Amino acid sequence: MIETILSEIPRFFTWPNLVFLGEAAGRTLMLSVVGCLIGFTLGFVLACIRQTRNPWLAPLRVAAIAYTEIFRRIPFLVILFLVLFAIQVVAPNASLFAIALVSVTIVSTAFLSEIVRAGFDSVPRQQVEAAEVMNFSRWQIIHMIVAPQAWKVILPPGFAFMVMFIKDTALASQVGVVELTFTGKILSNRGFSATLTFGTILLAYFILSYPLTRLGRYLEIRLASPRH
Amino acid sequence: MPHLAIDGLNASYKNLKVLHDICLDVERSEVVSLIGPSGSGKSTLLRTLVGVNKPTSGKVTLAQRTLDYSSASSLKQARDSMAIVFQQYNLFQNMTVIGNVTIAPLKIKKWQRAEVEEHAHSLLQKVGLGHKLKAYPDELSGGQQQRVAIARALALKPQLLLLDEITSALDPELVGEVLDIIRGLARDGMTMLIVSHEMGFVREVSSRVVMMDQGRIVEIGTPQQIFDAPKETRTRDFTARVLSH
Ligand SMILES: Nc1ncnc2c1ncn2[C@@H]1O[C@H](COP(=O)(O)OP(=O)(O)O)[C@@H](O)[C@H]1O
Numbered sequence: 001m002i003e004t005i006l007s008e009i010p011r012f013f014t015w016p017n018l019v020f021l022g023e024a025a026g027r028t029l030m031l032s033v034v035g036c037l038i039g040f041t042l043g044f045v046l047a048c049i050r051q052t053r054n055p056w057l058a059p060l061r062v063a064a065i066a067y068t069e070i071f072r073r074i075p076f077l078v079i080l081f082l083v084l085f086a087i088q089v090v091a092p093n094a095s096l097f098a099i100a101l102v103s104v105t106i107v108s109t110a111f112l113s114e115i116v117r118a119g120f121d122s123v124p125r126q127q128v129e130a131a132e133v134m135n136f137s138r139w140q141i142i143h144m145i146v147a148p149q150a151w152k153v154i155l156p157p158g159f160a161f162m163v164m165f166i167k168d169t170a171l172a173s174q175v176g177v178v179e180l181t182f183t184g185k186i187l188s189n190r191g192f193s194a195t196l197t198f199g200t201i202l203l204a205y206f207i208l209s210y211p212l213t214r215l216g217r218y219l220e221i222r223l224a225s226p227r228h
Numbered sequence: 229m230p231h232l233a234i235d236g237l238n239a240s241y242k243n244l245k246v247l248h249d250i251c252l253d254v255e256r257s258e259v260v261s262l263i264g265p266s267g268s269g270k271s272t273l274l275r276t277l278v279g280v281n282k283p284t285s286g287k288v289t290l291a292q293r294t295l296d297y298s299s300a301s302s303l304k305q306a307r308d309s310m311a312i313v314f315q316q317y318n319l320f321q322n323m324t325v326i327g328n329v330t331i332a333p334l335k336i337k338k339w340q341r342a343e344v345e346e347h348a349h350s351l352l353q354k355v356g357l358g359h360k361l362k363a364y365p366d367e368l369s370g371g372q373q374q375r376v377a378i379a380r381a382l383a384l385k386p387q388l389l390l391l392d393e394i395t396s397a398l399d400p401e402l403v404g405e406v407l408d409i410i411r412g413l414a415r416d417g418m419t420m421l422i423v424s425h426e427m428g429f430v431r432e433v434s435s436r437v438v439m440m441d442q443g444r445i446v447e448i449g450t451p452q453q454i455f456d457a458p459k460e461t462r463t464r465d466f467t468a469r470v471l472s473h
C-alpha cells in the first residue's frame with residue numbers, strides 16, 4: 001500500500017498535474033473569496049435596509065428579512081441546481097463557474113447579512129438614540145457610529161463563514177465545476193491512487209484555509225480596540 | 229405663547245401606559261424641574277418630547293410650531309432646536325471626547341470647523357475636561373462622561389435643553405461644579421426642562437417645579453409652593469422623604 005503510493009509520487013507530482021491542481025485550488029479559492037466578498041457587500045446592504053425605520057420602506061425590510069431567513073435554510077446543493085436550471089433561461093451560455101459563483105453569492109449574502117445585523121445590534125441602542133435626536137440620518141448613524149463599533153463583532157464570524165465555505169464549494173463539483181474536489185475525482189479516474197490524490201486535495205484545502213484563518217485572527221486582534 | 233407647550237400627552241411602552249395626559253407649558257428662558265419618585269415617568273416624558281419614544285396621543289408645540297412625531301421633517305425641525313442629556317449619557321464609544329462634542333455641529337449642522345472647535349474647547353474647559361480632549365469614553369469615569377454629554381448638548385446651541393438626572397453619576401465634589409454650569413445657563417436665559425434629585429438645586433434654579441407620580445402630573449408650582457406649602461399629600465410625602473436625606 002505505502003509502497004505503491006510512494007512509487008506513484010514522481011508520476012503524480014508532474015508539472016501538468018501541479019498546474020491542474022493549482023488552477024483547481026484557484027477556482028475553489030475564487031468561488032469562496034469572491035462569492036463571500038460580493039455576498040458581504042450585498043449582505044451589508046440588506047442589513048442596512050433592516051436598520052431603516054421609514055414606514056414606506058417596510059416592504060423592503062420584509063423582503064430583506066425574508067431573503068435572509070429563506071436562503072439560510074436551503075442546502076447549498078439545492079441552490080446550485082436551482083441556479084443551474086434558472087440561469088439557462090436568462091443566460092444559456094453562462095459558464096459552470098459563473099453558476100457556482102452566483103450560488104455561493106446567494107447563500108453567503110443571506111448568512112453574512114445576518115452576521116452584519118448581529119454586529120449592528122451589538123452596538124448599544126442608546127448611542128443610536130442620541131444620534132437620532134441630533135438629526136443624524138440613518139446612513140450617517142450606520143457609517144459614523146454603528147459600523148465602526150460593529151466591525152469587531154462582524155469580522156470573526158464573517159471570516160469563519162468564508163473559511164468554512166471553502167469546504168462547501170466542493171459541492172460545486174456536483175454540477176461539474178473543475179474545483180479541487182472535482183480535480184481529485186479526475187485524477188483518481190486517471191488511475192492515481194485515491195489515497196494519494198485525496199490526501200493531496202485535503203492538504204490543498206488546508207493550505208487554502210489556514211492562512212485565511214490566521215488573517216481573520218489578526219484582524220480580530222487589530223480591531224479589538226475600537227479606535228484604530 | 230410658551231416656548232414649549234405640552235397638551236394631553238400620552239405615551240406607553242408596548243402595553244404599559246407610562247404617561248397619562250401630561251399638560252405643561254414652559255416659557256422662554258424658564259427653568260422647569262421635574263421631580264417625583266423613581267419610575268414616575270420623568271425620563272419617559274423627556275424621551276417622548278425628543279421623539280425617541282413616540283407619543284400615543286397629545287399635542288406638543290415648540291416655538292409656535294405643532295410637532296408631528298410621525299413626520300420625519302417635522303421631527304427634524306424640532307430636533308434642530310433642542311438637545312437632551314440622557315440619564316445614561318449615551319456617548320459615541322468610537323469617538324474621542326472632542327469627536328463626540330464636535331461631530332454633530334460639523335457633520336449635521338455643517339458649521340465652520342474653526343468656530344466649532346473653539347466652542348467645543350471652551351465648553352469642555354468649562355466642564356473641567358479640557359485635558360481629556362483625546363480620551364475615549366471608556367477611559368472616563370461616569371461623571372466625566374456625563375460632563376462630556378453636557379458639553380455635547382451645549383455645542384448644538386439649543387433653544388431648549390432637556391437634562392435627565394445629570395448629577396446622579398457624579399462624585400459629590402463634582403456635583404457643585406456641574407450645577408454651577410447649569411446655573412450659568414439659567415442666568416444666560418437658556419430654556420430648560422430638568423429632571424433632578426438635587427432638591428436644594430431644584431429649589432434655587434427653577435422658576436417652576438413639576439411633581440410627577442405614576443405617569444401623571446400631581447402638582448405644579450413655584451419652588452416655594454412645592455417645597456414649603458404643597459397642596460397634595462403625595463408631594464408632601466415625596467419632598468419630605470427626599471429632603472430628609
Ligand atoms: N424601555 C422601557 N421599556 C418598558 N418600560 C419602561 C422602559 N423605560 C421605562 N419603563 C417604565 O416606564 C415607567 C417610567 O419610567 P421612567 O420614565 O424611566 O421613570 P423615571 O425617570 O421617573 O424614574 C416605569 O414604570 C418603567 O418601569
Ligand SMILES: [Mg+2]
Nearest residue numbers: 270271272315
Ligand atoms: Mg429616569
